[in-house]
Amino acid sequence: MADQTLPIAGSLEVTPQRHSPALLPEWLHGWVVTVDHKRLGILYVVYSIFFLLVAGAEALAIRIQLAWPNNHFLSPELYNEMFTMHGTTMVFLVGMPILFGFANYLVPLMIGARDMAFPRLNAFSFWMTAFGGLLLYYSFIGGFGLYGMGAAPDVGWWAYAPLTAKAFSPGHATDYWALALIVSGFGTLGTAINVIATTLSMRCRGMSLLRMPLFVWLMLVVSGLTLVTITPLTAAQIMLTIDRYLGGHFFDTQAGGSAVVWMHFFWIFGHPEVYVLVMPVFGIASEIIPVFSRKAIFGYPAMVAASVAIAFVSLGVWAHHMFTVGMTSVGNAFFVLSTMLVGIPTGIKIFNWVATIWGGKIRFATPMLFCLAFLFQFLIAGLTGIMLSVAPWNWQLHNSYFVIAHFHYVLVGAIVFNIFAAIYYWYPKVTGRMLSETLGKWHFWLFLIGFHVTFDTMHFVGFMGMPRSIYTYEPDRGWNHLNFIISIGGMIQGIAVLLFAWNLVQSYFRGKKAGNDPWDAWTLEWSTPSPPPAYNFATDPVVHSRRPLWDLKHPEDPDWKYEA
């Protein structure tokens, strides 16, 4: 057998003419016509970070408005546009694109492939996502709503019918929302199909399914989940568009249509969507935590099984967003049970991460700091999730600031923290330079403090009866000080994110040279030069265990001997 060794690509140089700084139009043209999964991955991430800053600015505007009662920083109309756009942007233009961007960049590298299964579809998907986002934001200029030109969507990112009906939402603001999400939804669908085809059909020799890095596994599960969750949203948006343009009656309560059906359709998408966002970061954590603990992931098969279980269970829990809409008591009880069941595989994951750390030698580099904070915050988020799944308590907590706190614990405390971790971790691979650790630590601690000041406090205003989506509040409700604290926390987070953006820029030019494997890691992408050449691997790699680079680094004690 010729292939008795694991061939690893050398530090390969791409031909000079591809790298030499061309003229700006030429350089731009290169990015526009590219079908390289790495370039598209970078495009996704850059695009998402841009919208992260935009949506972050919207969040800050919201917090300034709410810093004290009866504030006039934003008009009610603008406030409603702000929280609608903040939610929509963060979910559709930041969360999903950035995670699919990571998938684009990393999945082929991690499974030893040269590109995605369908490179042109990949480019198409990215541009659909990108143009969808631009279409959404064009509504600020071109949207014609109740208040004249320049009306962005203002019906909430959940867009409950019949508020979205022509009668209550005249003009085109809501149409922008529906159409932009349909467009970007098709992009997402394309990426999901691409990721599935890539992971199933492009793995290098020896990369059996149970040897794939957990990040790849989770992206596979997430893509499968995306297929069956984004499409219901697209279907519901098409129905909404039919209602608004062709005079249909799907959600027209005057003609016998049902507002509750929209809620079902939306949450059949909306709840699994949370898992679509959070499971890739489980994958990120499952890559970073072992490397910085210097241990193999604990219970790999259980981690895979738990991911698949979460995906399946998540399809049957959507109506826990609807405990207050008047379902039968048996229906409520069913969704209580199914929701609580999600806690079990999620618990397994948390325990396995703790067990991975247990007995390790933890290095507190910036990526690991973010991951450790993620573990604590995700634990809390999971427990507040259990609280919310208790239907009677949910009748109190639903649509209050407690819910806002809970899902920001998931979306920021878990997802954004891990996205930062991932960027600190893989930036050296992508750019060839390390991000500044000093700035990184500053970023981490500021963001951590800001996060807790903001979102811990929100739980309490929720307990005190403050509902979400209100542009102002009565001064005698006892919410004033806490709201002020929350706004301060928001500012701290804003400063931290700016530090991060600065770090990204300045490290690109002045960062320390990274080398191909700065973290002493174990997955295949670290066997390529940084940045990897266009073809990733000069020779197709062959792997024998879940940690091919471990096998190389410890030939006397390789992994494959102990894996079944």
Added chain:
Amino acid sequence: MAETAQQRESQGGVVAAHGETIHLPAPTAWPIVLAFGCTMAAAGLVTNLWVTAFGAALMLAGCVGWFRQVLPHEAHEELPVVAQAVTITTTRRLVRHIEIGAEHRAHLPVETYPITSGIKGGIAGGIAMIFPALAYGLIAQHSIWYPVNLLGGAGVGPSAHITTAEIATFHWSWLVVAIVIHSVTCLLVGLLYGAMLPMLPRRPVLLGGILAPLLWTGLLHSTMGIINPALDARIQWGWFVVSQVTFGVVAGLVVAREGKIRTSRGLPFFARMGIEAPGLMESHPDAGPPVDKEKH
């Protein structure tokens, strides 16, 4: 790389050697044209139908262009490869190992009962537990249905105003509910026993059979008022303890017997937990081919 899958299939994993060129899909602008066309087609609905028409034209152009890229053959560019040897190194040349008694090296996890032993224990305990419960029903309430209905009816249903006479009579639905709850719980606890008893340092039957049920009963006693006041008002805790301990002892005995307990006191905790550990190379002669010593 588009053709990789097929290539690999056909060539059995042999790929481009050093110094050659590699096929990569050629860059193309048609995807972006198609995407822009789709977006314009949608944007026309909120602006002007001419925009839709423009979008549709772009879509058509994009589709045609794209097809011409892939049909009949996919467009490629050749990238020359310059390969150099790269060193995959680490500064950490040592790997620590967990120390486990020599006789336990061959089979990991050590000292484990098979999962089926837990299931068997749960079933046995669950059956055994029925007898004291029914005895309680007959002796104290003169109806064998009393404990069943207490679990199946009062324990779950909307049963705030249930009467004793109702509980003492037979109800189909309550029987089914009670059987489901009883068997699921017994199975789960049996599994837990199967998993955890080997980890306990000594006398698993004592711990699992008596202490755990007592602890569990105490916990329930203090929380039952919240979990279900109706049940709380009717439970006879003495009988409850008897049936729990019956479960515990029977399940514990069955688990222990199935697994042929060896004393594992001398082992470190991790070993008792049955954690798999690498680094037991000498004792793993069958795990893989012998290590090629020259390569060290």
Added chain:
Amino acid sequence: MSAIPVSPVAEPWRLPSRGRVAMLALIAGESAIFTIFVVAYVFYIGKSLTGPTPLEVLAIPWFNTICLLSSSVTILLAERQIERGKMRGFTMWWALTIALGTIFIGDTAVEWHKLIYIDGLTIRTNLFGTTFYSLVGLHATHVVVGLIGLSLILIFTLTGHVKEQHSERIQVFALYWHFVDAVWVVVFTVVYIVGR
């Protein structure tokens, strides 16, 4: 270059075809879209506040259905032919598939024409109209897309571009057509049997 000893067992490395995987994934996603529309249709059965009702205006399109379902058989035969390299047989069965699909679409057009101009049922008439035109229209859109694809392949076949080695791609595309047919079974049952 580091090297490690590996297990000498050299099992063949087989991976599923990316086209087939992608088409199955697409079908999974499409199924979800159809599920939502079917659920909406079923939920709104009998909830229209005004007429016309399905029983009054809908006739069961048996002919139509037989045409579409038999097109699944003809495309299967076409797949067999191209696998064996019989391009003439392939062209014949492929063209027949297109013809059957076209008959289906034409028949649907006739049905819609009758519904709109004789029965006065449009998408804005009532809930039945909204759900009917959306669900059947969604399916018809898929048939039309499929027909365009089928026709393009037919054109390439006639110009001699499609050859035996493309049978894999042809089969992948045929999967889509089978899916469209299978969906019709569901739509037909829901709209014309259950909903009437």
Added chain:
Amino acid sequence: MAGVSRPSSFTPRVSDLSRKSITRNLARKQMQSRMREYGERAIRLISVPFLCFVATCAAPIAWADGPQSSPSIFAPASTPASSIQDLSWFVLAITGGIFVTVGGLLAWAIVRYRARKTDDDSEPAQIYGSTQVELAWTVIPILIVVVLFLTTARIIFAIQDAPKPQVALDVTVVGHQFWWEFRYPKLGIVTANELHVPVSSALEPRPTFLHLLSADVDHSFWVPQLAGKTDLIPNHPNDMWIDPRHTGLYVGQCAQFCGVEHAKMLLRVYVDTPEEFDAWVKQQRQRGTQDSSVAAGRHIFETQACTNCHTIAGTAAMGTFGPDLTHLESRATIASGAAPNTPGNLHAWIQDPDHFKPGALMPAMQLSDEQISELVAYLTTLH
């Protein structure tokens, strides 16, 4: 998995490549005590300010009985809210226990297993997993879920399927874009924004059953001290009930985003003694007052577009888009709680509704100052 292991039971053995293990073990032993001290200090360093911060946040939550200006869910004054509170303490105790256990283990692991300067360059022992431990921490959560679910299900049934007693008061609540309509079908009363219900006690239970409807978009009825929220959805009637134990004013507001002025769709529930409630009912059933001194104002009201939206019993005004004004002066606030009901505020409200509630559906009527004054004079007679 409480109290998993002591470090000593985890004895490292350096592989064949090195034989420095004995000295390292000694050094490790010495390190351990110092390390534990360091860890405790670190945890204290983080946890003390954190707990202070949490206490600061929790301090303003109202815990006492009776109506509060801050509508805390932990100050219940009605059976549904109380059952929910009991349940929530139970859930908080369980989740708190889980947090302390898992969070503690995590914190301990982070401090205990951090890399130290004194460490050698070895990799720690690689542990791939353990069927038994994983089984244990799968089964235990399932058992916890079973307990939580049974408790939750009981409370769901107890609240949602509670039988309606004969003495119960029926109220139909209709949500409108940015105000509340309350109808008492058995008493023939229609009012807006301020709900009056009788107090209920264990001896003399007098619960109020609310039938929830919507005239336009989704709303949600939420008075935290009285009950959880229930949505008002067009074409989808809902029901809920309350039995307040203490008299007074309970505040709440719409809890489902319903458009521009969602924030100012405030709710006020007055819980009256039986006598007060009867007096209020009696007054609400009277027809509108007919004071000739404000005939000019009444004339303006009846001839302007006011009548399209508002009803005043005994006049030509029969509109239903806006609140019933027959007993306007019996209410403490206007514009769904956005402002106190004073002649000055009424004047400002009629002149420019956007002043209090930008986006409110009441149009500015373009009346002259005198006209508005006369109108306000008329409205203030509507007791």
